[in-house]
Amino acid sequence: MMRFTKFLLIAVLALAVLAACDGPLANALLTVDTSRCVGCSECEEVCPYNAIEVIDGDAVINPNLCHQCNRCIEICPEGAIF
Numbered sequence: 001m002m003r004f005t006k007f008l009l010i011a012v013l014a015l016a017v018l019a020a021c022d023g024p025l026a027n028a029l030l031t032v033d034t035s036r037c038v039g040c041s042e043c044e045e046v047c048p049y050n051a052i053e054v055i056d057g058d059a060v061i062n063p064n065l066c067h068q069c070n071r072c073i074e075i076c077p078e079g080a081i082f
């Protein structure tokens with residue numbers, strides 16, 4: 001019985017981690033190279049989660065909103081997001 005409870009606890013924890021990874025928490029790893037960014041706003045326009053804002057000519061990604069769909073990476077003409 002104790003083993004089953006342990007298994008259940010681990011399963012619930014694993015599901016919680018998976019649920020978190022499916023959302024905004026999966027990100028925080030995207031970077032904008034400001035030396036390349038020309039502030040064209042294409043990434044801002046393509047982001048379906050409004051996670052990017054161009055501020056003072058540089059794209060800024062909000063890791064709390066980003067779902068890591070990679071659309072901004074694909075559309076950036078300068079290769080400034082990675």
Ligand code: SF4
Pocket residue numbers: 032036037038039040041042043044054058059075076077078079080081
């Ligand atoms: S698409 Fe690229 S160059 Fe344009 S604002 Fe976004 S990061 Fe900067």
Ligand code: SF4
Pocket residue numbers: 027030046047048049050051052061065066067068069070071072073
């Ligand atoms: S990866 Fe997707 S959700 Fe995240 S900032 Fe880029 S376009 Fe937006």
